[in-house]
Amino acid sequence: MNSAISVKNLSVSYKGVEAINDISLEINKGEFVCIIGPNGGGKTTFLNAVLGFLKPNCGGIEIFGGNIKKARSVMSYVPQTAVIDRSFPITVIETVMTAFLRSGLHPFKLYKKAERERALTVLQKVGLDSLAQRQISELSGGEFQRLLIARALAANPQILLLDEPTANIDAASADKIFEILAEINLSGVTVVTVTHDLSVAVSAASRLVCINRELVYCGSPELTDEIIKAMYGRQINLNGGYTDA
Amino acid sequence: MLNAILEYSFLQNAILAGLLSSIICGVIGVIIVEKKLLMMGGGIAHTAYGGVGLGYLLGFEPVLGAGAFSVAAALLIGFIRRKNSGYTDVIISLLWSLGMALGIAFVGLMPGYPPDINSYLFGNILSVTKGDIYIILSITAVVLFSIMAFFNDWKAFLFDSRFSEIAGLKTNFLEYFLLVTVALSVVALIRVVGIILAIALLSAPAACAGLLVKSLKNRMVVASVLSFVFCFAGLSVSYYLSIPSGAAIVFVAVLTYFILLALNKIKGSN
Numbered sequence: 396m397n398s399a400i401s402v403k404n405l406s407v408s409y410k411g412v413e414a415i416n417d418i419s420l421e422i423n424k425g426e427f428v429c430i431i432g433p434n435g436g437g438k439t440t441f442l443n444a445v446l447g448f449l450k451p452n453c454g455g456i457e458i459f460g461g462n463i464k465k466a467r468s469v470m471s472y473v474p475q476t477a478v479i480d481r482s483f484p485i486t487v488i489e490t491v492m493t494a495f496l497r498s499g500l501h502p503f504k505l506y507k508k509a510e511r512e513r514a515l516t517v518l519q520k521v522g523l524d525s526l527a528q529r530q531i532s533e534l535s536g537g538e539f540q541r542l543l544i545a546r547a548l549a550a551n552p553q554i555l556l557l558d559e560p561t562a563n564i565d566a567a568s569a570d571k572i573f574e575i576l577a578e579i580n581l582s583g584v585t586v587v588t589v590t591h592d593l594s595v596a597v598s599a600a601s602r603l604v605c606i607n608r609e610l611v612y613c614g615s616p617e618l619t620d621e622i623i624k625a626m627y628g629r630q631i632n633l634n635g636g637y638t639d640a
Numbered sequence: 641m642l643n644a645i646l647e648y649s650f651l652q653n654a655i656l657a658g659l660l661s662s663i664i665c666g667v668i669g670v671i672i673v674e675k676k677l678l679m680m681g682g683g684i685a686h687t688a689y690g691g692v693g694l695g696y697l698l699g700f701e702p703v704l705g706a707g708a709f710s711v712a713a714a715l716l717i718g719f720i721r722r723k724n725s726g727y728t729d730v731i732i733s734l735l736w737s738l739g740m741a742l743g744i745a746f747v748g749l750m751p752g753y754p755p756d757i758n759s760y761l762f763g764n765i766l767s768v769t770k771g772d773i774y775i776i777l778s779i780t781a782v783v784l785f786s787i788m789a790f791f792n793d794w795k796a797f798l799f800d801s802r803f804s805e806i807a808g809l810k811t812n813f814l815e816y817f818l819l820v821t822v823a824l825s826v827v828a829l830i831r832v833v834g835i836i837l838a839i840a841l842l843s844a845p846a847a848c849a850g851l852l853v854k855s856l857k858n859r860m861v862v863a864s865v866l867s868f869v870f871c872f873a874g875l876s877v878s879y880y881l882s883i884p885s886g887a888a889i890v891f892v893a894v895l896t897y898f899i900l901l902a903l904n905k906i907k908g909s910n
Binding site for chain 1: 674676726789790791792793795796798799800802803804805806807808809810813814850854855856859
Protein backbone atom coordinates (compact mmCIF):
# COMPACT_ATOMS: atom_id res chain seq x y z
CA MET A 396 0.00 0.00 0.00
CA ASN A 397 1.36 3.41 -0.98
CA SER A 398 -1.19 5.58 0.82
CA ALA A 399 -0.07 7.23 4.06
CA ILE A 400 -3.16 9.38 4.67
CA SER A 401 -6.48 8.66 3.03
CA VAL A 402 -9.24 11.24 3.43
CA LYS A 403 -12.72 10.46 2.15
CA ASN A 404 -15.65 12.92 2.01
CA LEU A 405 -14.45 14.63 5.18
CA SER A 406 -16.62 17.30 6.78
CA VAL A 407 -15.62 18.73 10.16
CA SER A 408 -17.14 21.40 12.41
CA TYR A 409 -15.22 23.51 14.86
CA LYS A 410 -17.15 25.18 17.70
CA GLY A 411 -20.43 24.54 15.95
CA VAL A 412 -19.41 25.94 12.57
CA GLU A 413 -18.66 23.69 9.60
CA ALA A 414 -14.99 24.44 8.90
CA ILE A 415 -14.36 21.99 6.07
CA ASN A 416 -16.81 20.31 3.77
CA ASP A 417 -16.57 17.11 1.74
CA ILE A 418 -12.81 16.89 1.27
CA SER A 419 -11.30 13.79 -0.30
CA LEU A 420 -7.61 13.28 -0.99
CA GLU A 421 -4.81 10.76 -0.76
CA ILE A 422 -1.34 11.55 0.56
CA ASN A 423 1.21 8.93 -0.38
CA LYS A 424 4.21 7.66 1.55
CA GLY A 425 7.26 9.88 1.16
CA GLU A 426 5.37 12.90 -0.17
CA PHE A 427 6.02 16.48 0.93
CA VAL A 428 2.62 18.12 0.97
CA CYS A 429 1.98 21.77 1.73
CA ILE A 430 -1.55 22.74 2.71
CA ILE A 431 -2.34 26.33 1.87
CA GLY A 432 -5.40 28.52 1.98
CA PRO A 433 -6.82 31.70 3.51
CA ASN A 434 -7.28 32.34 7.23
CA GLY A 435 -10.37 30.52 8.43
CA GLY A 436 -10.23 28.27 5.39
CA GLY A 437 -10.00 25.12 7.48
CA LYS A 438 -6.30 24.20 7.15
CA THR A 439 -5.68 23.76 10.87
CA THR A 440 -9.05 22.06 11.29
CA PHE A 441 -8.02 19.59 8.60
CA LEU A 442 -4.74 18.93 10.41
CA ASN A 443 -6.53 18.51 13.74
CA ALA A 444 -8.91 16.02 12.16
CA VAL A 445 -5.98 14.00 10.78
CA LEU A 446 -4.42 14.04 14.25
CA GLY A 447 -7.70 12.80 15.75
CA PHE A 448 -8.37 15.92 17.83
CA LEU A 449 -11.59 16.69 15.96
CA LYS A 450 -14.23 14.16 15.04
CA PRO A 451 -15.65 14.31 11.50
CA ASN A 452 -19.31 15.15 10.97
CA CYS A 453 -19.15 12.73 8.11
CA GLY A 454 -16.53 10.99 6.03
CA GLY A 455 -13.38 9.49 7.45
CA ILE A 456 -9.61 9.38 7.62
CA GLU A 457 -7.34 6.38 7.46
CA ILE A 458 -3.64 6.35 8.30
CA PHE A 459 -1.76 3.53 6.59
CA GLY A 460 -5.14 1.85 6.07
CA GLY A 461 -6.05 1.89 9.78
CA ASN A 462 -7.85 4.19 12.16
CA ILE A 463 -6.20 7.32 13.52
CA LYS A 464 -5.92 6.40 17.20
CA LYS A 465 -4.05 3.21 16.39
CA ALA A 466 -1.82 5.01 13.92
CA ARG A 467 -0.77 7.79 16.30
CA SER A 468 2.41 5.90 17.12
CA VAL A 469 3.64 6.50 13.57
CA MET A 470 2.67 10.20 13.50
CA SER A 471 4.32 13.16 15.08
CA TYR A 472 3.22 16.74 15.28
CA VAL A 473 4.70 20.22 15.33
CA PRO A 474 2.15 22.71 16.69
CA GLN A 475 2.03 26.44 16.06
CA THR A 476 4.56 28.04 18.39
CA ALA A 477 1.92 30.55 19.48
CA VAL A 478 -0.03 27.85 21.33
CA ILE A 479 2.94 26.86 23.48
CA ASP A 480 3.94 28.73 26.63
CA ARG A 481 7.59 29.56 26.05
CA SER A 482 8.07 30.70 29.63
CA PHE A 483 7.53 27.14 30.87
CA PRO A 484 10.56 25.96 32.90
CA ILE A 485 12.01 23.21 30.73
CA THR A 486 15.36 22.86 28.99
CA VAL A 487 15.92 22.22 25.31
CA ILE A 488 17.02 18.61 25.79
CA GLU A 489 14.21 17.88 28.26
CA THR A 490 11.73 19.14 25.65
CA VAL A 491 13.07 16.68 23.09
CA MET A 492 13.04 13.84 25.60
CA THR A 493 9.31 14.31 26.26
CA ALA A 494 8.92 12.55 22.89
CA PHE A 495 10.15 9.33 24.52
CA LEU A 496 7.19 9.23 26.90
CA ARG A 497 4.91 7.13 24.75
CA SER A 498 1.91 4.99 25.70
CA GLY A 499 0.49 5.13 29.20
CA LEU A 500 2.30 6.51 32.22
CA HIS A 501 5.92 6.13 33.29
CA PRO A 502 6.30 5.87 37.07
CA PHE A 503 9.74 6.85 38.41
CA LYS A 504 10.99 7.33 34.84
CA LEU A 505 14.60 8.41 34.52
CA TYR A 506 15.91 9.08 31.02
CA LYS A 507 18.55 6.58 29.96
CA LYS A 508 21.92 7.49 28.50
CA ALA A 509 20.81 6.18 25.10
CA GLU A 510 17.76 8.46 25.19
CA ARG A 511 19.92 11.48 26.00
CA GLU A 512 22.22 10.59 23.11
CA ARG A 513 19.26 10.18 20.77
CA ALA A 514 17.93 13.57 21.88
CA LEU A 515 21.32 15.16 21.21
CA THR A 516 21.44 13.54 17.78
CA VAL A 517 18.12 15.03 16.71
CA LEU A 518 19.13 18.38 18.19
CA GLN A 519 22.27 18.19 16.07
CA LYS A 520 20.10 17.63 12.97
CA VAL A 521 18.34 20.94 13.58
CA GLY A 522 21.49 22.74 14.73
CA LEU A 523 20.55 23.12 18.39
CA ASP A 524 22.88 20.64 20.11
CA SER A 525 25.00 23.45 21.55
CA LEU A 526 21.90 24.88 23.27
CA ALA A 527 20.79 21.57 24.82
CA GLN A 528 20.99 22.75 28.44
CA ARG A 529 19.36 26.16 27.84
CA GLN A 530 15.88 26.96 29.05
CA ILE A 531 13.41 27.25 26.14
CA SER A 532 12.63 30.82 27.21
CA GLU A 533 16.16 31.73 26.08
CA LEU A 534 15.60 30.61 22.47
CA SER A 535 14.74 32.83 19.51
CA GLY A 536 11.54 32.19 17.55
CA GLY A 537 13.37 30.29 14.82
CA GLU A 538 15.35 28.20 17.32
CA PHE A 539 12.19 27.35 19.22
CA GLN A 540 10.48 26.23 16.03
CA ARG A 541 13.46 24.01 15.19
CA LEU A 542 13.30 22.59 18.71
CA LEU A 543 9.67 21.57 18.18
CA ILE A 544 10.70 19.87 14.94
CA ALA A 545 13.51 18.07 16.81
CA ARG A 546 11.03 16.87 19.43
CA ALA A 547 8.73 15.56 16.71
CA LEU A 548 11.67 13.80 15.03
CA ALA A 549 12.72 12.17 18.30
CA ALA A 550 9.46 10.24 18.18
CA ASN A 551 10.78 8.59 15.03
CA PRO A 552 7.65 9.26 12.95
CA GLN A 553 6.67 7.95 9.54
CA ILE A 554 4.35 10.91 9.09
CA LEU A 555 5.26 14.41 10.28
CA LEU A 556 2.44 16.96 10.51
CA LEU A 557 3.24 20.64 11.02
CA ASP A 558 0.98 23.62 11.67
CA GLU A 559 2.46 26.81 10.24
CA PRO A 560 6.09 26.12 11.12
CA THR A 561 7.26 29.44 9.66
CA ALA A 562 4.70 31.70 11.31
CA ASN A 563 6.17 34.72 13.14
CA ILE A 564 9.80 34.02 12.21
CA ASP A 565 12.13 35.83 9.84
CA ALA A 566 12.69 34.75 6.23
CA ALA A 567 16.16 33.27 6.85
CA SER A 568 14.85 31.11 9.70
CA ALA A 569 11.90 30.06 7.55
CA ASP A 570 14.25 28.96 4.76
CA LYS A 571 16.33 27.01 7.27
CA ILE A 572 13.22 25.24 8.57
CA PHE A 573 12.12 24.21 5.08
CA GLU A 574 15.65 22.96 4.40
CA ILE A 575 15.39 20.77 7.50
CA LEU A 576 11.94 19.56 6.44
CA ALA A 577 13.29 18.69 2.98
CA GLU A 578 16.07 16.62 4.60
CA ILE A 579 13.55 14.86 6.83
CA ASN A 580 11.42 14.12 3.78
CA LEU A 581 14.45 12.75 1.92
CA SER A 582 14.99 10.28 4.77
CA GLY A 583 11.58 8.76 3.90
CA VAL A 584 9.26 10.60 6.27
CA THR A 585 5.96 11.82 4.82
CA VAL A 586 5.76 15.54 5.56
CA VAL A 587 2.45 17.41 5.64
CA THR A 588 2.62 21.06 6.60
CA VAL A 589 0.12 23.87 6.80
CA THR A 590 1.68 27.13 5.67
CA HIS A 591 0.83 30.68 4.67
CA ASP A 592 4.15 31.07 2.89
CA LEU A 593 3.11 30.47 -0.72
CA SER A 594 6.51 31.00 -2.32
CA VAL A 595 8.22 28.52 0.03
CA ALA A 596 5.34 26.07 -0.40
CA VAL A 597 5.65 26.19 -4.17
CA SER A 598 9.40 25.60 -4.08
CA ALA A 599 9.50 22.94 -1.33
CA ALA A 600 6.42 20.79 -1.79
CA SER A 601 6.04 17.77 -4.02
CA ARG A 602 2.30 18.48 -3.96
CA LEU A 603 0.09 21.39 -2.99
CA VAL A 604 -3.29 21.06 -1.32
CA CYS A 605 -5.38 24.22 -1.35
CA ILE A 606 -8.25 24.36 1.09
CA ASN A 607 -10.87 27.06 1.43
CA ARG A 608 -13.54 25.16 3.34
CA GLU A 609 -13.59 22.84 0.34
CA LEU A 610 -10.76 21.31 -1.63
CA VAL A 611 -9.85 24.00 -4.15
CA TYR A 612 -6.81 22.33 -5.64
CA CYS A 613 -4.71 19.25 -5.12
CA GLY A 614 -1.81 18.69 -7.46
CA SER A 615 1.64 19.72 -8.57
CA PRO A 616 3.16 22.76 -6.84
CA GLU A 617 2.30 25.24 -9.56
CA LEU A 618 -0.17 27.89 -8.57
CA THR A 619 -2.15 29.41 -11.41
CA ASP A 620 -3.94 32.74 -11.12
CA GLU A 621 -7.27 30.88 -11.18
CA ILE A 622 -6.34 28.72 -8.19
CA ILE A 623 -5.09 31.67 -6.18
CA LYS A 624 -8.22 33.66 -6.97
CA ALA A 625 -10.42 30.69 -6.00
CA MET A 626 -8.63 30.49 -2.65
CA TYR A 627 -8.15 34.10 -1.66
CA GLY A 628 -10.69 35.93 -3.79
CA ARG A 629 -7.94 38.06 -5.38
CA GLN A 630 -4.53 37.77 -6.95
CA ILE A 631 -1.46 37.40 -4.75
CA ASN A 632 2.15 38.03 -5.63
CA LEU A 633 4.03 34.87 -4.57
CA ASN A 634 6.96 37.01 -3.47
CA GLY A 635 4.71 38.69 -0.94
CA GLY A 636 1.75 41.06 -1.04
CA TYR A 637 -1.32 41.48 -3.16
CA THR A 638 -1.48 42.59 -6.76
CA ASP A 639 -4.12 44.85 -8.26
CA ALA A 640 -5.17 42.35 -10.87
CA MET B 641 7.64 32.94 70.13
CA LEU B 642 9.79 29.77 70.39
CA ASN B 643 8.87 29.35 74.06
CA ALA B 644 5.23 29.71 73.12
CA ILE B 645 5.61 27.01 70.43
CA LEU B 646 7.10 24.61 72.97
CA GLU B 647 4.43 25.45 75.50
CA TYR B 648 1.20 25.46 73.50
CA SER B 649 0.01 22.44 71.52
CA PHE B 650 -2.21 24.64 69.30
CA LEU B 651 0.93 26.45 68.12
CA GLN B 652 2.66 23.12 67.47
CA ASN B 653 -0.36 22.05 65.40
CA ALA B 654 -0.21 25.36 63.56
CA ILE B 655 3.47 24.91 62.69
CA LEU B 656 2.86 21.33 61.55
CA ALA B 657 -0.14 22.38 59.45
CA GLY B 658 1.96 25.17 57.96
CA LEU B 659 4.78 22.76 57.13
CA LEU B 660 2.52 20.19 55.45
CA SER B 661 0.45 22.71 53.54
CA SER B 662 3.67 24.41 52.41
CA ILE B 663 4.65 21.24 50.58
CA ILE B 664 1.26 21.24 48.85
CA CYS B 665 1.55 24.94 48.00
CA GLY B 666 5.05 24.44 46.62
CA VAL B 667 4.18 21.51 44.40
CA ILE B 668 0.62 22.26 43.27
CA GLY B 669 1.14 26.03 43.35
CA VAL B 670 3.96 25.81 40.80
CA ILE B 671 1.79 23.67 38.52
CA ILE B 672 -1.15 26.06 38.83
CA VAL B 673 1.04 29.08 38.13
CA GLU B 674 2.95 27.50 35.22
CA LYS B 675 -0.19 26.01 33.66
CA LYS B 676 -2.04 29.30 34.25
CA LEU B 677 -4.85 27.63 36.16
CA LEU B 678 -5.25 30.31 38.83
CA MET B 679 -8.78 31.23 37.79
CA MET B 680 -9.70 27.56 37.88
CA GLY B 681 -8.07 27.14 41.30
CA GLY B 682 -10.07 30.11 42.56
CA GLY B 683 -13.27 28.61 41.17
CA ILE B 684 -12.64 25.24 42.77
CA ALA B 685 -11.73 26.88 46.11
CA HIS B 686 -14.83 29.03 46.28
CA THR B 687 -17.15 26.19 45.25
CA ALA B 688 -15.94 24.46 48.42
CA TYR B 689 -17.88 27.00 50.48
CA GLY B 690 -21.13 25.30 49.43
CA GLY B 691 -19.84 22.09 51.00
CA VAL B 692 -18.92 23.88 54.20
CA GLY B 693 -22.46 25.27 54.45
CA LEU B 694 -24.00 21.86 53.70
CA GLY B 695 -21.81 20.27 56.36
CA TYR B 696 -23.12 22.74 58.95
CA LEU B 697 -26.73 22.31 57.81
CA LEU B 698 -26.69 18.50 57.84
CA GLY B 699 -24.36 18.18 60.81
CA PHE B 700 -21.30 16.52 59.30
CA GLU B 701 -17.68 17.72 59.18
CA PRO B 702 -17.68 20.86 56.97
CA VAL B 703 -14.20 20.08 55.59
CA LEU B 704 -15.58 16.82 54.13
CA GLY B 705 -18.37 18.80 52.48
CA ALA B 706 -15.79 21.23 51.13
CA GLY B 707 -13.83 18.28 49.73
CA ALA B 708 -16.87 16.77 48.02
CA PHE B 709 -17.96 20.09 46.48
CA SER B 710 -14.49 21.06 45.28
CA VAL B 711 -13.78 17.62 43.77
CA ALA B 712 -17.16 17.71 42.00
CA ALA B 713 -16.37 21.21 40.70
CA ALA B 714 -12.92 20.04 39.53
CA LEU B 715 -14.41 17.09 37.63
CA LEU B 716 -17.07 19.28 36.02
CA ILE B 717 -14.50 21.89 34.98
CA GLY B 718 -12.28 19.12 33.60
CA PHE B 719 -15.18 17.75 31.57
CA ILE B 720 -16.04 21.19 30.16
CA ARG B 721 -12.37 21.82 29.30
CA ARG B 722 -12.09 18.51 27.45
CA LYS B 723 -15.17 19.42 25.43
CA ASN B 724 -13.30 22.57 24.31
CA SER B 725 -16.61 24.37 23.99
CA GLY B 726 -15.23 27.81 24.84
CA TYR B 727 -17.43 28.08 27.95
CA THR B 728 -14.78 27.09 30.52
CA ASP B 729 -14.28 30.58 31.97
CA VAL B 730 -18.01 31.17 32.18
CA ILE B 731 -18.60 27.84 33.93
CA ILE B 732 -15.75 28.50 36.38
CA SER B 733 -17.15 31.94 37.23
CA LEU B 734 -20.64 30.53 37.72
CA LEU B 735 -19.40 27.67 39.93
CA TRP B 736 -17.38 30.22 41.92
CA SER B 737 -20.52 32.28 42.65
CA LEU B 738 -22.82 29.28 42.97
CA GLY B 739 -20.60 27.66 45.59
CA MET B 740 -20.54 30.82 47.67
CA ALA B 741 -24.31 31.31 47.23
CA LEU B 742 -25.05 27.73 48.29
CA GLY B 743 -22.83 28.11 51.35
CA ILE B 744 -24.65 31.27 52.43
CA ALA B 745 -28.06 29.68 51.71
CA PHE B 746 -27.29 26.47 53.62
CA VAL B 747 -26.07 28.39 56.65
CA GLY B 748 -29.13 30.66 56.38
CA LEU B 749 -31.41 27.60 56.48
CA MET B 750 -29.99 26.51 59.83
CA PRO B 751 -32.34 27.01 62.76
CA GLY B 752 -31.35 29.51 65.46
CA TYR B 753 -28.22 31.64 65.36
CA PRO B 754 -25.99 30.92 62.35
CA PRO B 755 -22.53 29.59 63.20
CA ASP B 756 -19.42 31.69 62.67
CA ILE B 757 -17.89 30.26 59.52
CA ASN B 758 -15.33 33.00 59.07
CA SER B 759 -12.53 30.55 59.86
CA TYR B 760 -13.43 28.61 56.69
CA LEU B 761 -13.40 31.77 54.61
CA PHE B 762 -10.28 33.37 56.00
CA GLY B 763 -8.65 30.44 57.80
CA ASN B 764 -7.36 30.15 61.32
CA ILE B 765 -4.19 28.15 61.50
CA LEU B 766 -4.24 28.48 65.28
CA SER B 767 -7.45 26.46 65.48
CA VAL B 768 -6.08 23.48 63.53
CA THR B 769 -6.85 20.22 65.36
CA LYS B 770 -5.10 16.85 65.34
CA GLY B 771 -7.90 15.62 63.04
CA ASP B 772 -7.16 18.45 60.60
CA ILE B 773 -3.47 17.53 60.72
CA TYR B 774 -4.30 13.95 59.68
CA ILE B 775 -6.40 15.22 56.76
CA ILE B 776 -3.66 17.62 55.62
CA LEU B 777 -1.00 14.91 56.06
CA SER B 778 -2.98 12.43 53.92
CA ILE B 779 -3.48 15.00 51.16
CA THR B 780 0.19 16.02 51.28
CA ALA B 781 1.26 12.37 50.95
CA VAL B 782 -1.03 11.80 47.94
CA VAL B 783 0.09 15.02 46.22
CA LEU B 784 3.78 14.48 46.85
CA PHE B 785 3.80 10.83 45.79
CA SER B 786 1.78 11.39 42.62
CA ILE B 787 3.93 14.29 41.48
CA MET B 788 7.26 12.67 42.33
CA ALA B 789 6.39 9.25 40.89
CA PHE B 790 5.20 10.64 37.56
CA PHE B 791 7.34 13.77 37.42
CA ASN B 792 8.46 13.42 33.81
CA ASP B 793 4.94 12.58 32.67
CA TRP B 794 3.66 15.68 34.46
CA LYS B 795 6.36 17.83 32.92
CA ALA B 796 5.57 16.62 29.40
CA PHE B 797 1.82 17.03 29.96
CA LEU B 798 2.13 20.51 31.47
CA PHE B 799 4.42 21.70 28.70
CA ASP B 800 2.38 20.47 25.72
CA SER B 801 -0.59 18.24 26.45
CA ARG B 802 -1.56 17.83 22.79
CA PHE B 803 1.84 16.50 21.80
CA SER B 804 1.77 14.17 24.79
CA GLU B 805 -1.68 12.94 23.75
CA ILE B 806 -0.45 12.06 20.28
CA ALA B 807 2.55 10.31 21.82
CA GLY B 808 0.10 8.15 23.76
CA LEU B 809 0.49 9.60 27.25
CA LYS B 810 -2.65 9.26 29.37
CA THR B 811 -3.42 12.98 29.22
CA ASN B 812 -7.09 12.50 30.06
CA PHE B 813 -6.18 10.84 33.33
CA LEU B 814 -3.46 13.41 34.11
CA GLU B 815 -5.81 16.34 33.52
CA TYR B 816 -8.58 15.01 35.75
CA PHE B 817 -6.07 13.88 38.37
CA LEU B 818 -4.46 17.33 38.39
CA LEU B 819 -7.82 19.05 38.89
CA VAL B 820 -8.80 16.68 41.70
CA THR B 821 -5.39 17.29 43.29
CA VAL B 822 -6.00 21.05 43.11
CA ALA B 823 -9.37 20.46 44.80
CA LEU B 824 -7.77 18.39 47.57
CA SER B 825 -5.06 21.02 48.01
CA VAL B 826 -7.73 23.63 48.55
CA VAL B 827 -9.28 21.42 51.23
CA ALA B 828 -5.90 21.16 52.95
CA LEU B 829 -5.48 24.93 52.85
CA ILE B 830 -8.96 25.80 54.13
CA ARG B 831 -7.95 25.44 57.78
CA VAL B 832 -4.67 27.29 57.23
CA VAL B 833 -5.65 30.39 55.26
CA GLY B 834 -9.28 29.76 54.31
CA ILE B 835 -11.16 29.50 51.03
CA ILE B 836 -10.73 33.12 49.99
CA LEU B 837 -7.02 33.36 50.80
CA ALA B 838 -6.04 29.85 49.61
CA ILE B 839 -5.32 31.04 46.10
CA ALA B 840 -2.79 33.56 47.46
CA LEU B 841 -0.83 30.83 49.21
CA LEU B 842 -1.00 28.65 46.11
CA SER B 843 0.21 31.41 43.82
CA ALA B 844 2.56 33.71 45.78
CA PRO B 845 5.28 31.18 46.77
CA ALA B 846 5.21 29.64 43.29
CA ALA B 847 5.41 33.05 41.63
CA CYS B 848 8.32 34.03 43.93
CA ALA B 849 10.11 30.77 43.09
CA GLY B 850 9.61 31.54 39.40
CA LEU B 851 11.59 34.74 39.92
CA LEU B 852 14.40 32.95 41.74
CA VAL B 853 15.09 29.60 40.00
CA LYS B 854 14.67 28.17 36.52
CA SER B 855 13.90 24.45 36.63
CA LEU B 856 10.47 23.07 37.45
CA LYS B 857 11.78 20.78 40.20
CA ASN B 858 13.75 23.57 41.88
CA ARG B 859 10.75 25.87 41.67
CA MET B 860 8.67 23.32 43.57
CA VAL B 861 11.35 22.95 46.27
CA VAL B 862 11.92 26.71 46.63
CA ALA B 863 8.17 27.42 46.58
CA SER B 864 7.65 24.87 49.39
CA VAL B 865 10.39 26.44 51.49
CA LEU B 866 9.08 29.94 50.84
CA SER B 867 5.56 28.87 51.65
CA PHE B 868 6.70 27.57 55.04
CA VAL B 869 8.66 30.77 55.66
CA PHE B 870 5.53 32.78 54.83
CA CYS B 871 3.42 30.65 57.19
CA PHE B 872 5.95 30.95 60.02
CA ALA B 873 6.55 34.66 59.45
CA GLY B 874 2.79 35.25 59.15
CA LEU B 875 2.21 33.38 62.41
CA SER B 876 4.84 35.53 64.10
CA VAL B 877 3.25 38.72 62.75
CA SER B 878 -0.13 37.43 63.89
CA TYR B 879 1.30 36.59 67.35
CA TYR B 880 2.95 39.96 67.92
CA LEU B 881 0.40 42.25 66.24
CA SER B 882 -2.72 40.30 67.27
CA ILE B 883 -4.15 40.16 63.75
CA PRO B 884 -5.79 37.10 62.15
CA SER B 885 -3.18 34.52 61.13
CA GLY B 886 -4.56 33.83 57.61
CA ALA B 887 -4.44 37.51 56.73
CA ALA B 888 -0.94 37.89 58.20
CA ILE B 889 0.37 34.94 56.14
CA VAL B 890 -1.07 36.41 52.95
CA PHE B 891 0.35 39.88 53.76
CA VAL B 892 3.85 38.40 54.11
CA ALA B 893 3.50 36.29 50.95
CA VAL B 894 2.18 39.08 48.74
CA LEU B 895 4.66 41.64 50.09
CA THR B 896 7.57 39.28 49.44
CA TYR B 897 6.40 38.68 45.88
CA PHE B 898 6.23 42.40 45.09
CA ILE B 899 9.66 43.00 46.66
CA LEU B 900 11.16 40.16 44.59
CA LEU B 901 9.41 41.40 41.47
CA ALA B 902 10.79 44.92 42.00
CA LEU B 903 14.30 43.55 42.61
CA ASN B 904 13.98 41.45 39.48
CA LYS B 905 12.95 44.46 37.40
CA ILE B 906 15.82 46.55 38.81
CA LYS B 907 18.27 43.71 38.09
CA GLY B 908 16.85 43.35 34.57
CA SER B 909 17.19 47.05 33.80
CA ASN B 910 20.86 47.17 34.94
